[in-house]
Amino acid sequence: MGNQISIKIDGKSITTEEGRNLLQVARENGINIPGLCYHRKLTPTGACRLCLCKITDIRGMIASCTIRVKEGMEVIAFDEELEQTRKFLLDYLLSEHNEHYDASYEDEFRELKHRYQLDDPANRKFTPIWQDLGYPVDGTSPVLIYDASKCIKCFRCIKACDEVQGKNVLSFTNRGITSYIIAGFDKWNESECDGCGECIQLCPTGAIVEKPHREKIDLEKIDEKVTTTCPYCGVGCQLELFVSNGRIVRxxxxxxxxxxxxxxCVKGRFGYDFVHSPDRLTTxxxxxxxxxxxxxxxxxxDLVAGKFSQILDEHGSQALAGYSSAKATNEDNYLFQKFVRLVFGNNNVDYCTRLCHASTVVAMLKSIGDGAGSNSIEDYERADCILVTGNNMIDTHPVTAxxxxxxxxxxGKIIVIDPKWTPLVRHADIWLQPRLGTDVALLNGMMHVIIREGLIDEDFISSRVEGGMDTFSQLKELTEKYTPEMAEEITSVPVGLIEEAAILFARSKKSLVATGMGLSQQVIGTNNVFSLLNMLLITGHLGKEGSGINPPRGQNNVQGASDVGTSPLTYPGYIPVGDDDNRRRIAELWGVPYESLSGETGLTTVEIVQAAHKGIIKGMYxxxxxxxxxxPNLNHTEEAFRKLDFLVIQDIFQTDTTPYADVILPATSFAEKNGTVVNSDRxxxxxxxxxxxxxxxxxDWEIILEIARRMGRNIGEYAGEAAIFDEIAMATPMMAGISHDRIEEKGIQWPCYTKDHPGTPTxxxxxxxxxxxxxxxxxVEYIEQEEKPDNDYPFVLNSGRILYQYHTATMSRRNKxxxxxxxxxxxxxxPDDAARHELTDRSRVRLVNxxxxxxxxxxxSDEVARGELFMPFHFSESPVNKLTRDNLDPHSRIPPYKFSVCRVESLQYVSD
Amino acid sequence: MDIHKIMSGYTPGMENILNILHDLQDAHPMNYLPEHTLREVARYLNTTLSSVYGVIGYYTMLSTKPRARHIIRVCQSPVCHLMGTNTVVEALRKHLGVGLNEPTPDGLFWVELSECTGTCEVAPAIMIDREIYGDLSENAIGNIISMIREKSGKVKKEAGH
Known part of the structure; x- marks a missing residue:
């Protein structure tokens, strides 16, 4: 907080913080100085000159957006001369401007034209010249159109791209009156533009507009604008959906x-077509x-209820299991786990978290007691050093990036650890590229350097680590042999880089870790995260503002689904199923006998499939x-699903899995739901x-209750989603203080124990x-992978995600x-491997193991190291999980998606 | 030409972009900057394509279209203009057979207008590649062109041996 100061604008006294932007302060206080190039999210440009004002002690008129306020400043924002000058400038700008308007965008220029009575050309001094300037239109982008004739060169788009999104894709070409905005070499579709559309949102004149659904957007006919949470990744971006005639149009x-x-990101802005897809399940x-x-x-x-009841009668409760969904709300998930626990009578309920961050959560729970990200998203901007490991955040969590x-x-500094090049490398100070599966050796090597250089935080270790320096000495002993030289031999990362990264991470005042699937989806995933936590603990980079460990969640409610108990291991609030006191408490809340709640941990995701394969699980929901x-290991999974007696799938589309179902129930998408989700920063x-x-x-929640009812079980009556949440708050201590009405405007970060608790950012x-x-x-020691490349299978295959598609692409692939x-x-x-195997770019290949x-x-591409391959997992026609293993991490039961050996066979060559 | 050798003469920072682009353009037999070269520049400077292209769009001396072996820049600033920019352009047209912004059929010359070359004391002046020629008359221009033609003919011959 800066000093509080007083200034006067047009005689009105205003108290504000020293150094703030004058135009912003004026507008916040109801003094509506005009302006086109200024936006609160951007540094001031001072290009349009419309925000001119007069300030005591400054000669002439000066653009208020370029002035920082200071004590005693007296400002004239409106007088005859200023208004006449503004009108003149606006008039002049209009002559260079194509005024065609189609009501599909907010046109700030048009509003000003109106305000200064310049609608009628007869009131203007300047005749239009824009037609003669040869302004181009660039419509090559899949998502936007740029029309230079509507552009006033305010540079809001350039700054939106650079300062807000950190991409810097836009620039301008030519000089003076004929200059205009470009992406790439003046062709949007061949540029680095990834379609996030920040430039569209901040363009004041409609020079950049979105391409999809142009014909449907008429701002005068928008029925409703609904604020909600993005259905894609776990950043939890807040969207404003424009609804017209019952359809989302923007x-x-x-x-x-x-x-x-x-x-x-591009998915949040342009990924909503799927809601209205003709492929939606409707019956x-x-x-x-x-x-x-x-x-x-x-x-x-009736069929579902009858079959589930029959399996229960014939095979007992252990024969049933459920997969819940990280794309459904907390309310849906809470009732799903309640259903499995009460109606199936077991704890066989799990969901995709097992496949993503189970190892991270297990290691974090054991080390520090919470499996969720320790920081707020804003800390990525505040930290002095961010270590991003196994996390391709520009593709997977673009807004976090x-x-x-x-x-x-x-x-701030950025260190990237990734076996594969990711776009963040471009922004990184150091990139360590270890061989796949060698993270523990690398991290132990880094800790060796940190200890050798005397960069540990002894106070932190003594006061905040169990066993203090005694425990530390065990780690020291273990890491002694992991000299940087040994680490280089295992990981192939040069000694110098290991040392540089270790020292930078340890020395920075606030270091933050963003971990990801790269560390977690391995057969030693939990060890990887233990190792990372060890490094954080010995350097004291945990439990402080701006320091900590953060596993960004892949789907919009991965965090929430676990929080509300969709887990075979824990009840709502991460309380172990074996905890008797908690089971008594929940039994009372649910109004059932304590004995009816199983105290035995249930089966995890892949274990459920393995049990189905063995014929133990007979029915699934x-x-x-x-x-x-x-x-993982899809051929095996397919056999398992074929063996099930009865499979119910509740979804919004047919999927790769629905062919194996006996009944498919049509559910609702995010845009048709009320409820809550929890994002990656809780x-x-x-x-x-x-x-x-x-x-x-x-x-979804109504379907769950109805199945229970038809099985003769009433698992609750709720007036709506808010009422379900009230029960969640009672069951989940860390959310006890949260309710729908408290988060009407802004979300609250758990833990939030009471109604007056403000939530917990760190x-x-x-x-x-x-x-x-x-x-x-x-x-933890480095353990060599059991699966090793050999003559038959010489490559190691890694898998992951890309920006434009999302998970199994059921939603994302239904957006043009x-x-x-x-x-x-x-x-x-x-390239070296391709040359050695005589393979050409874009040729068809077969991967076999x-x-x-x-x-x-x-x-x-040299994005991957020699001997390693990478495939995105979104595409049904080339399902990488036919090749992955279902050997699970012993601690967390996560499968090793990031390490499968295979060979590559050529199928054909594509000429040219 | 070795793009990377030329670029590596400069540290990879945006402050060097103009020097790098000039050197690369000069090294190209057609005096221009092809797209693949610009991609390499963007990569070397760890920046985006548009920030390289925007620089070229701003400076008329940089071109993304093929020109010729030698660029003749005719100064059109006020002093040269008064002393005969138009006469110079006409003389060049006579000797080369081409007007502004087109290559001679042998690909040897390209004539374009330029802002002040800073040589008002010898106006009217032209700049051929990095050399200034001043106090021009039609004859002088003829001689200069012949001299350069001869020199490049020699270079060709020598290269042929």
Whole structure:
């Protein structure tokens, strides 16, 4: 907070902070000085000159957007001369400007034209000249159109791209009156533009407008603008959906709301087509004689209830299991786990978190007592050093990445650890490229350097780590042999870089870790994260503002689904199923006998499939998951699903998994739901209904309750989603103080124990969430992978995500814009390997290993190291999980998606 | 030409972009900056394509279109203008057979107008590549052109041996 000062604008006394922007202060106080180039999110440009004012002691008129306020400043914002000058400038600008307006965008220029009575050309001094200036239109981008004749060169787009999104894709060419905005070499579609559309949102004149649904957007006919949470990744961006005639026609970033403050990525802005896709499930389907037939809800629900009851009677409760969904709300998930626990009578409930961050959560729970990200998203901008490991955040969490890039622009450092090049490397100070699966050796090597250089935080270790320096000495002993030289031998990262990164990380005042699937999805995933935590603990970079560990969540409610108990291991609030006191408490809340709640941990995601394969699980209830693309070792998974007696899938589309179902129930998408989700920084955020569900589709939670009812079980009566949340708050101590009405405007970060608790931006400031309040160091050795490349299978295959598609692509691939950017499966191979195997770029190849095979297109790129390959996992036609293993991490049961050996066979060559 | 060798003469910072672009353009037999070269420059400077292209769009001396072996820049600033920019352009047209902004058929010359070359004391002046020629008359221009033609003919011959 700066000093409080007083200034006067047009005689009005205003108290504000010293050094703030004068134009912003004036506008916040109701003094509406005109202006086009200024935007609160950008540094001032001073290009349009419309915000001119007069200030005592400064000669002449000066652009108020370029002035910082100071004590005693007296400002004239409006007088005859200023207004005449503004009118003159506006008139002049108009002569260079194409005034065509189609009501599809907010036109600030048009509003000013009106305000200064310049609508009528007869009132103007200057005649139009823009027609003669040869302004181009660039419509090559899949998502936007730039019309230079409507552009006033305010540079808001250039700064939106650079300062807000950290991309710097836009610039301008030519000089003076004929200059205009360009992307790339004056061709938007061949530039680095990734389509986030920040420039569209901040353009004041409609020079940059979105391409999709142009014909449907008429701002005068928008029925409703609904603020809700983005359905894609776990950043939890707040969207403003424009609804017209029952359809979404635009998605804007909601300005001024955390976590994103109006920023979006291409998926958030252009990924909503799927809501209105003709492929949506609109009626229940029952499989008869191998074919799905439409059925009534009564028929379908009775069949489901009857079959589940029959399996319970014949095989007992251990024969049933459920997969819940990280794309459904907390309310849906809470009732799903309640259903499994009460109606199936077991704890066999899990969801995709097991496949993503289970190892991270297990290691964090054991070390520091909470499995969630310890910091707020803003800390990515505030930290002095960010270590991003196994986390391709520009592709997977693009808005989180904007904070990291902005931090770097302010002088923060970025260290990237990744076996594969990621776009963040461009913004990194140091990139360590270890061989796949060697993270522990690298981290132990870094700790060796930190200890050798005397950069440990002894005070922190003594006061906040269990066993203090004694425990530390065990770690020291273990890391002694991991000299940087040894680490280089294992990881191939040069000694110098290991030392540089270790010293930078340890020395920085506030160091923050963003971990990801690269560390977690390995057979030694938990060890990887233990190692990372050890490094944080010995350097004291935890439990302080701006320091900590953060695993960004892949889907918009991965965090929440775990929080509300969709887990075979824990009840709502991460209380272990074996905790008797808690089970008594929950039994009372749910109004059931304590004995009816199983105290035995249930089966995890992949274990459920393995149990189905063995014939132990007979029936399954899947809500919003697509294991036939996401589970490892898919051929095995397919056999398991074929063996099930009865499979119910509740979803919004047919998926790779629905062919194996007996009944398909049509559910609602995010845009048709009310409820809440929890994002990666533990913010409980509202989801709001914008449009009606298609056909007979129903709310997930209503379907769950109805199945229970038809099985003769009443698992609760709720007036609506807010009432369900009230029960969640009672069951989940860390959310006890949250309710729908408290988060009407902004989300609250748990823990929030009481109604007057403000929420918790940073975890562990007082102590860790362990019984002792102290963290635990778990020294771990590097273990070599059991699966090794050999002559038959010489490559190591890595898998992951890309920006334009999302998970199993059931939603993202139903958006033209996203498909226009990227809609093809591929495998990346290093140029040297391609030359050695005589393979050409874009040729068709077959990948083969002991578990399966697939065909895909080859892309030659030095983004991967020699001997390593990379494939995105989104594409059904080339399902990488035919090749992955279901050998699980012993601690967390996560499968090793990031390490599978294979060979590559050429199928054909593409000429040219 | 070795793009990377030329670029590596400068540290990879935006402050060096103009020097790098000039050197690369001069090294190209057609005096221009092809797209693949610009991509390498962007990569070397760790910046985006538009920030390289925007610089070229601003400076008329940099071109993204093929020109010729030698660029003749005719100064059109007020002093040269008064002393005969138009006469110089006409003389060049007579000797070369081309007007402004087009290459001679042999690909040897390209004539374009330029802002002040800072040589008002010898106006009217032209700049051929990095050399200034002043106090021009039609004859003088003829001689200069012949001299350069001869020199490049020799270079060609020598290269042929």
């Amino acid at each position: 998605s804007n970033g909601a300005e001024g709301l955390p976590p994103n403050d109006g920023r979006l 229940p389907l029952i499989k008869r004689n191998g074919k799905f037939e439409e059925a009534s809800w009564d028929e379908a629900l 904007t904070f990291a890039k902005r931090g770097r622009n302010r002088g 899947i809500m919003g998951e697509n294991p036939m693309l996401t589970d 913010r409980v955020l509202r989801v709001r209904k914008a449009v009606d569900p298609p056909g007979e589709a129903r709310q 975890l562990f400031l007082e102590g860790f969430n362990t019984p002792s309040g102290k963290a635990r160091i778990h020294p 814009s996203l498909n226009d950017f990227a809609n093809e499966a591929y495998v990346l191979m290093h 002991r578990r399966g095979e697939l065909e895909t297109s080859l892309r030659i």
